[in-house]
Amino acid sequence: MSDAIQDVYPLAPGQGGILFQSLQARGASGAYVVQAVLRLRGAPEPERERAAWDALVARHDALRTALVWQGRARPLQVVGRQARAPLVRHDLSALPEAEREARFAAFLAEDRARGFELSHAPLLRLARFRMGGAAERLVASFHHAAVDGWSAPVLLREWLSLYAGRPLPPAHPFRDHVAWALSQDRAAALAFWRRELADRAPGASWTPPPPPSPPAERRGDLWLELDAARTRALSAAARRAGVTRAAAAQGAWALTLSRLSGSRDVVWGLARSGREASLAGMESRVGMFLNTLPMRADADPDRPLADWLRGLQARLSAQAPHEHLPLGELQAALGRPDGAPLLTSAVVFENYPADPARLGEAEGFVIETAEVREQTSLPLTLFAADGERLGLRLLFDAAQVDAATARLALSDTARVLETLAEAPQTPLGAIALDAAPTGPIPAPRPAPRAAPQAEVARIAPRLAALWAELLEGETPEAEDNFFALGGHSLLTLQLQERIRAAFAVEVAVPDLFRFATLAAQSRHLAALLAEAEAPASSLAAAPDPARAEARAEGAERLRRRRAHAAARPHGVRHA
Numbered sequence: 001m002s003d004a005i006q007d008v009y010p011l012a013p014g015q016g017g018i019l020f021q022s023l024q025a026r027g028a029s030g031a032y033v034v035q036a037v038l039r040l041r042g043a044p045e046p047e048r049e050r051a052a053w054d055a056l057v058a059r060h061d062a063l064r065t066a067l068v069w070q071g072r073a074r075p076l077q078v079v080g081r082q083a084r085a086p087l088v089r090h091d092l093s094a095l096p097e098a099e100r101e102a103r104f105a106a107f108l109a110e111d112r113a114r115g116f117e118l119s120h121a122p123l124l125r126l127a128r129f130r131m132g133g134a135a136e137r138l139v140a141s142f143h144h145a146a147v148d149g150w151s152a153p154v155l156l157r158e159w160l161s162l163y164a165g166r167p168l169p170p171a172h173p174f175r176d177h178v179a180w181a182l183s184q185d186r187a188a189a190l191a192f193w194r195r196e197l198a199d200r201a202p203g204a205s206w207t208p209p210p211p212p213s214p215p216a217e218r219r220g221d222l223w224l225e226l227d228a229a230r231t232r233a234l235s236a237a238a239r240r241a242g243v244t245r246a247a248a249a250q251g252a253w254a255l256t257l258s259r260l261s262g263s264r265d266v267v268w269g270l271a272r273s274g275r276e277a278s279l280a281g282m283e284s285r286v287g288m289f290l291n292t293l294p295m296r297a298d299a300d301p302d303r304p305l306a307d308w309l310r311g312l313q314a315r316l317s318a319q320a321p322h323e324h325l326p327l328g329e330l331q332a333a334l335g336r337p338d339g340a341p342l343l344t345s346a347v348v349f350e351n352y353p354a355d356p357a358r359l360g361e362a363e364g365f366v367i368e369t370a371e372v373r374e375q376t377s378l379p380l381t382l383f384a385a386d387g388e389r390l391g392l393r394l395l396f397d398a399a400q401v402d403a404a405t406a407r408l409a410l411s412d413t414a415r416v417l418e419t420l421a422e423a424p425q426t427p428l429g430a431i432a433l434d435a436a437p438t439g440p441i442p443a444p445r446p447a448p449r450a451a452p453q454a455e456v457a458r459i460a461p462r463l464a465a466l467w468a469e470l471l472e473g474e475t476p477e478a479e480d481n482f483f484a485l486g487g488h489s490l491l492t493l494q495l496q497e498r499i500r501a502a503f504a505v506e507v508a509v510p511d512l513f514r515f516a517t518l519a520a521q522s523r524h525l526a527a528l529l530a531e532a533e534a535p536a537s538s539l540a541a542a543p544d545p546a547r548a549e550a551r552a553e554g555a556e557r558l559r560r561r562r563a564h565a566a567a568r569p570h571g572v573r574h575a
Helices: 013-024 046-059 097-114 151-164 175-182 186-196 228-241 245-261 305-322 327-334 403-422 453-471 489-503 509-514 518-533 545-567
Strands: 005-010 033-041 065-068 076-080 087-091 124-132 135-143 219-225 265-272 291-298 345-350 366-373 380-385 391-397
Touching (some): 013 291, 013 327, 013 489, 033 097, 033 151, 046 087, 046 124, 046 151, 135 151, 151 366, 219 403, 228 403, 245 265, 245 291, 245 305, 245 380, 245 403, 291 305, 391 403, 453 489, 453 518, 489 509
Parallel strands (some): 087 124, 265 345, 345 380
Antiparallel strands (some): 005 076, 033 135, 033 366, 065 076, 219 391, 265 291, 380 391
16 A cells, blocks of 8 residues: 555445446536535634644545546545645635625636546635625535535534644544445345335336526525424424424425326435444544435325325334445346436435534634535435524526426425424325426337347447456356446446447446346447448438427426416525
8 A cells, every 4th residue: 555545445335326426427517516605704814724624634534535436346435644625715805795796606606617536635625715894705615425414514613623723532534434334234235125116106206397498507506494483383293293304304305206297106315314323423423424315105195194204204214224225236226127217306304513603613703604505416406404494405407407397396395394384184185286297207218229130249249348347257148237247336337438439339327227238238239339320311200299299288388387486486595
């Protein structure tokens, strides 16, 4: 091991999923870049500020970690002995207020779009702004592959302590969590999730309608807050029903998805904290503990809301012993034959302390507000922030999701929670929501036209050689399955790149899951090559009148719903 390297070990379950999704969504600006934005009154002293950040990075191995995956069957994380987060300072104080705010907003967008090079540590960078008078802003940007949301206030509290010269106890290494996760029974977990997600309905993972035109900015961000009285009423009703507010938020999103998709059977992602209570000092540990795995519900229209939520919470409890499985491994095992994604939305319930007053104090400045801005690679992610006022924040990819649909989804989620507070015995089908099904789930993508058997026979040995190199094994047989031989989600990305280089053709990642055997993948690749070489005129299909009529009807329904959403006051604002 190099003198510059302190440790090397595998990825935690949540890191693998984020790495796969980050690499797959290279065009999704700012996926998994998290920005902690602090408004300061007064300015930190520059040398002490720099020293405190350096000490914080030296203290936590997660902040000195880079991810290594290229050319490897299994990705690793490498912890360096030293790393230093870049810190830049900007002086906007001489500009008019409107221009200051515009410049700052532009910086946040550019910083988010810049992303991170995941193979270089640290996955953290800092910027401080003079905004005029005593007003300052501090932006700490980090990648979600390094730290989770719970870690952010831990890091800020410790940074203030280090700045003030207050002593801190030794930090716990992140590898403890990785060792615990790897010691769990993965075979039992995989068997559980196969049972849990067997026979999913075609519309279970709802695919939202795209916007009518390309958005100016890809990051969509909507916010809605229940006032203190409604939040107290919700908490009381949840206690009487025997459910947590977290379970209530999950159920509210599930029912919204059911209405939008027109399917009783719905599947979404549930972000689990991953912080194992048996590990000492878990509340103060820093790293990427979070793991997102599927949640499934049957929105029976005749079932009372409170009773249905109790069943949902019981299902959550049953999943707890199996939360350590990486999402990519699960997706590979459960890949749908039509190549549809397992998850198109997720819910994160944030119950960690984020009140600026609880972060601590430092000489010369105070933190007035603290805001965490996130962006995932999923089309929709709902954040529910616990507190005296329950906050609901919906992040959506504006290139994939129509903004009017996102507004309806957020307001309907709040309405389900209000129904729990006011009339918990209401049957699910009687809860009045604005959302209507957004049209039929798109039919599975048709397979390319069949290629001549001679072409398939020519391609198969070359493809088999690529498999053998990636899987570091023997040459596979025709019916061998890529994932059964040890393939996983990250290796599919490497396989995609090698196919592109060897055959000069683009294979979609979902199709690598869909056509998982060597024979099926060879036929698919041969068909793609045949289509690429065919004259353009031979590929033109005759118009389908029924499909054209369905598209026109769907467009008209969406137009009416947008008009309704624009006319109705939702209490939703852009962040």
